[in-house]
Amino acid sequence: MGGLGASGVILLVLIALLLFGPKKLPELGRAFGKTLREFKSGAREMMDDDDYKDKDKSRIEVNRTENNEKENKRLPD
Template identity: 60%
Template sequence: MQTIGAPGLILLVILALLLFGPNKLPELGRAVGRTFREFKNGARDMMADDDPAARRSERSDVIESKSDERRNLE
């Protein structure tokens, strides 16, 4: 299977700039990041044991990351 090389990556960035414009790209990047984070958290929850202490720890990580996001937006 072939990977996307540097020229392909540059072409994708140029195409994204043309389609979405420079003002929308940061917003789009944040949305993609949130989607990956939610997917990862959902997968972790599905794989987690029934250990309540582990779940509490994971929830506190999510709460901390959300509060960090809010601070960054202010």
Template identity: 45%
Template sequence: MFGLGVGEIVIILFIALIFIGPKKLPELAKGLGKGMREFQNAARGLQEHVTNPVNETKDQITDMVNPAKGGKEETPAPSSKESTESKEK
């Protein structure tokens, strides 16, 4: 986490406990958790805001490159067994 080891995190928490106090520390942690959650939601929303138009453009380009074939599905090529049977008849 942020390039910090377990030892460094323990020291930071211990110093925070000394300066903030044991009564305020849970409130601070709760507020920090809410803030991080809001930040993650905002980042996710921004990512979707950028990704959706890119995906739409990608789909449009794909549709232009591979136009629909009149609504018909392509039939798969016969397997080697089927082609052998048809040659025998």
């Protein structure tokens, strides 16, 4: 399957114009834009949460390693 070219986009716009009429298209465009914006912000929040969790895990592992090194040190004989 090939990509959607200029003629395909024009055809889709004409079909939408016939189905919904010229008064409804701007409303549909705004609703689609809001939905897309909300989806992007939700995806960005999920990615940020994952990054935060990864940083916490690495920080916990570093602390465990430091604590183990402290426990393994011996006093001089």
